[in-house]
Amino acid sequence: MIITFYLQIDLSIDKSRLRFGTFDEEDAINWCRSDLQTNGGHTAVDIAKIWSRNRIASILSNESSSPRSSISNDSNKPLIENPEKKHVSFNVLQRCSDKRKDLLWLDTKKKDADTQYLLFSDLQIYVSPEKQCNDDTPQKHQLITASYKDIDFYLNEGKSLNIFLGTEPLQTKNGQSKKERAWFAVDVSSMDKEKLESILPNGYFISPFPAFLNLNEYERSIFSEACSLILWHMDHQFCPTCGYRTIPEDAGLKRGCTNGKCLSRSGLLNTNYPRVDPNVVILVVNSSETHCLMGLKKNFPSNMFFCVSGYIEPGESIEDACTREILEQVSLDVVKVEYHSSQPWPYPVVLLVGCTVHVSTEVVKVNEEELKDASWFHFSEAELMIKGKHEEGYKVPSKQTLTYQLLDSWLETHRVE
């Protein structure tokens, strides 16, 4: 019914002019009766809005021109829920791309009493031990955040790197109107440590890896964004195109070259923006789907098995990269690549892309430049490993990793049977 009604509006006037809003707007009103409704209770105005005929809708309803450029940020839930996939982090903050150049808005947010500042020093993060410890995660930490009044003396020196991370919706007490809390990440490397301790006591700086895995999901998500950006700023103080110094721009979401003649200031170069290095994480499954292949990494515990992984190279698809890495690292022939899920990894700015890869060959030749060893595991053995009950103590990394998630997801197909 909606479709029919939509066509009724649409066919009434020249379609190409309608779509681009250059028609005689009075025509639309003449042809559409505002009192008619569809079975679903929609009027012509509703239908025009649903199908993005914003100008028609505004004429029919006598509204002023439609608010195209304002983006609604009033959701108070995570943007998307992936109930089956528990990954290292997700976008809990709304990144507000449209606000990154709005200096007035940013300054207001910076000084707002609700605003939270995450503190980094020499790439370490300020935390406290969490009070309610969980047996599964004995080294659990909790982020300590500062408010503007805690550290305004430092922020106003203007020497610190201060990165806008996004906003988090806050429900007010009456439940009617909504506020949003802004989050920033600040490098406090040059702040006096005793001073910091006096303002925010009982905290300490820790190296982020692997400690960040012991944060809760919410804190870990905000941390992942912050840590990747801080690391990128540290490693990109100079312009790769001309060698001049770069400075933070757009609230820390960009670094601009200080050389006015640099190509990066006029051309379509990507060098001003954070890099995100895509990396494939691959669970290899044999043709009868009874076994999976996992490897031992150099410099990692000799009983912890990981998925094979590698960086995607220029000119490659995800599928090509999986195929190349499996051939290079364990010399197996790939027949099918299935995407599973993805997650960020903040060391330094990695996008992990998890895939299940089916191979037609089983004789493994381990490339010792890449892996310490690799072995096939029957699903019953892999099930013991994931549960931490393998008799030889073989393990897989923690639940927040893609290796665990890929393996758990593959084992699920056997559990169902």
Next chain:
Amino acid sequence: MIITFYLQIDLSIDKSRLRFGTFDEEDAINWCRSDLQTNGGHTAVDIAKIWSRNRIASILSNESSSPRSSISNDSNKPLIENPEKKHVSFNVLQRCSDKRKDLLWLDTKKKDADTQYLLFSDLQIYVSPEKQCNDDTPQKHQLITASYKDIDFYLNEGKSLNIFLGTEPLQTKNGQSKKERAWFAVDVSSMDKEKLESILPNGYFISPFPAFLNLNEYERSIFSEACSLILWHMDHQFCPTCGYRTIPEDAGLKRGCTNGKCLSRSGLLNTNYPRVDPNVVILVVNSSETHCLMGLKKNFPSNMFFCVSGYIEPGESIEDACTREILEQVSLDVVKVEYHSSQPWPYPVVLLVGCTVHVSTEVVKVNEEELKDASWFHFSEAELMIKGKHEEGYKVPSKQTLTYQLLDSWLETHRVE
């Protein structure tokens, strides 16, 4: 049966020692009878090889230690076939990561008569018109490649950027032994153009975009890798960490900083390697799956509709990036993200990740900073657009783009019905 036999070998000795090869190797021979075979005709040696028990296999068969570090490169087919998905390019070359530091091997390949050199000048590529023109693609080009003897005078000056791209297997006449042809990309910006024309006549340099879409799939694939690497070298002449000059290393697959004290020479920084910028390309589908949403881009023809797209930011998954971009650009609520496929895009070094995204809302607010306009299309209208038969002349980009592939794949579900 294989599994049973495998356990028979495996349980005969201490399992942990077996896996890491530190057991008394004679034990394996004592416990395994080399004359027994499975129903499938496999001996203990075969089974040990299949399950990567390489040391056991070598003892049982009295072979020397297993050739773990040599990777087989003898396939003469594309590494993986994606019959349903026709994308812009795929890995036709084997990238031979293990050869990138092997100067002797590289020098031999460089001088080999079979080796092909792709020629770039000021980011333009040397081509000829293809003889057999196809009506669909009237501007079709063909890559012109040089051999070593054509351009040795120039290569031996040592001033040119020369990037190793990989090898392509060649079948010899008798079909028994195989050779491999190496491919390089050379920047000939400083070569005299008349000289080049006298060596390789009837060629001309063209801007790669959109001309590369008119190359055939094979040439386009090699070109994509080459173009991305050339562009990366041009834009990354300086170290982002310290500002010193960088120079090509590892046959052009890396750039090293010339400052011996630079952090990038000792730390785990990613700044020496090519960036690959992941970007989501999103076909939005409404909740009843009858309509898809596409947008008009600024500076593109006003009748050509594209998928919504955007770069993945630090700390985001593919799913999060899709959700954020759809909210930011057209203000719709995402409920499900389905990965479709991916492909490289060589301007400059992009990894396009194609997703179909299901939304729960339909009222579109176009963010005019990002898009010129966006509209819902019923599948019957989209079908006319993809076939080039839309009465208003609305189009979608060519078959090699993800927009086309996502749309064609979604329409396929309606065609089946």
